Amino acid sequence: MATIITITSGKGGVGKTTTSASIASGLAMRGFKTAVIDFDVGLRNLDLIMGCERRVVYDFVNVIQGDANLHQALIKDKNCDNLFVLPASQTRDKDALTEEGVEKILKELEHQGFDYIVCDSPAGIEHGAVMALTFADEAIVVTNPEVSSVRDSDRILGIIQSKSRRAIEGREPVKEHLLVTRYSPKRAHEGEMLTYTDIQELLRIPLLGVIPESEAVLHASNQGVPAIHQKDTPVADAYLDAIGRFLGETHPLRFVDHEKPGLLKRLFGGK
Amino acid sequence: MSWLSHIFGEKKATASVAKERLQLIIARERVGLSGPDFLPDLQKDLVAVISKYVKINPEDIKVGLEKQGNFEVIEVNIVLPEMR
Numbered sequence: 001m002a003t004i005i006t007i008t009s010g011k012g013g014v015g016k017t018t019t020s021a022s023i024a025s026g027l028a029m030r031g032f033k034t035a036v037i038d039f040d041v042g043l044r045n046l047d048l049i050m051g052c053e054r055r056v057v058y059d060f061v062n063v064i065q066g067d068a069n070l071h072q073a074l075i076k077d078k079n080c081d082n083l084f085v086l087p088a089s090q091t092r093d094k095d096a097l098t099e100e101g102v103e104k105i106l107k108e109l110e111h112q113g114f115d116y117i118v119c120d121s122p123a124g125i126e127h128g129a130v131m132a133l134t135f136a137d138e139a140i141v142v143t144n145p146e147v148s149s150v151r152d153s154d155r156i157l158g159i160i161q162s163k164s165r166r167a168i169e170g171r172e173p174v175k176e177h178l179l180v181t182r183y184s185p186k187r188a189h190e191g192e193m194l195t196y197t198d199i200q201e202l203l204r205i206p207l208l209g210v211i212p213e214s215e216a217v218l219h220a221s222n223q224g225v226p227a228i229h230q231k232d233t234p235v236a237d238a239y240l241d242a243i244g245r246f247l248g249e250t251h252p253l254r255f256v257d258h259e260k261p262g263l264l265k266r267l268f269g270g271k
Numbered sequence: 272m273s274w275l276s277h278i279f280g281e282k283k284a285t286a287s288v289a290k291e292r293l294q295l296i297i298a299r300e301r302v303g304l305s306g307p308d309f310l311p312d313l314q315k316d317l318v319a320v321i322s323k324y325v326k327i328n329p330e331d332i333k334v335g336l337e338k339q340g341n342f343e344v345i346e347v348n349i350v351l352p353e354m355r
Contacts, residue, residue: 155300
């Protein structure tokens with residue numbers, strides 16, 4: 001059985017694609033055969049974040065419409081052997097994603113022995129976003145410590161609870177996880193930013209992890225290498241911990257407490 | 272004293288305001304999306320059931336949704352006709 005994980009948020013620019021790339025890579029690094037699908041038809045970006053943009057020949061919509069087969073469209077990741085990317089179409093309109101088409105491709109991936117299928121949702125609550133969550137077994141809701149992001153996350157949770165197949169068919173509900181991204185322990189400590197516990201209290205779903213705000217994310221996207229590969233950075237370690245928790249391991253939260261810089265550090269700077 | 276706070280870098284703690292605002296709006300939107308849709312039907316059914324036993328005016332049953340702390344409470348108010 002393949003497990004379908006949808007990475008969603010409602011709001012744009014909070015880190016869905018960054019998270020999709022890192023979660024998919026993290027699962028593949030643990031030995032699971034993993035596919036990551038870009039559902040953002042018309043505005044594809046997962047290919048850039050994964051660094052495979054120059055190898056895109058066929059896309060998700062080509063496969064749905066039968067212009068190419070899945071094998072031709074899947075791009076093997078350059079960092080992980082058992083990770084494959086299915087890019088979104090840059091040219092078609094979003095209605096090209098039909099429910100039957102999406103279901104057929106997910107079934108075929110399962111048939112090919114994939115353990116995890118990660119669906120990178122577009123922003124918003126319209127067709128593309130609904131298609132990305134329709135078949136979800138688990139959902140990772142990416143939220144920034146900021147009012148509009150928290151509100152939109154709550155909206156998207158409502159949609160998961162009403163429009164997913166699991167909800168419609170009355171099966172066990174989609175398992176929801178909260179991932180707080182772009183977190184600044186210092187600003188949260190000083191009362192300038194919602195804390196991760198505030199957000200969890202508001203959204204009332206289990207916390208999968210807290211990813212700190214970091215320059216490493218921009219370095220990663222500049223190079224087309226998922227942030228989880230930026231060795232020994234807090235961002236990569238936080239994603240690795242989140243993967244562990246997703247797989248049922250216990251890891252204490254890191255990078256969430258603010259340490260006051262010592263006198264020397266304050267005088268001489270440094271990172 | 273603004274120059275003092277400037278030197279010492281006093282910052283505004285606005286996160287608590289954000290949290291309060293979110294608590295209110297999220298609660299309201301959750302109700303708006305999943306709640307009151309069924310209230311008119313509930314009211315009709317209650318009128319039908321109670322009318323079996325007591326003669327009442329449909330307007331004398333009021334159904335409302337309220338929030339008390341973390342709980343949502345359905346409040347039903349039934350005014351029985353005066354006994355003579």
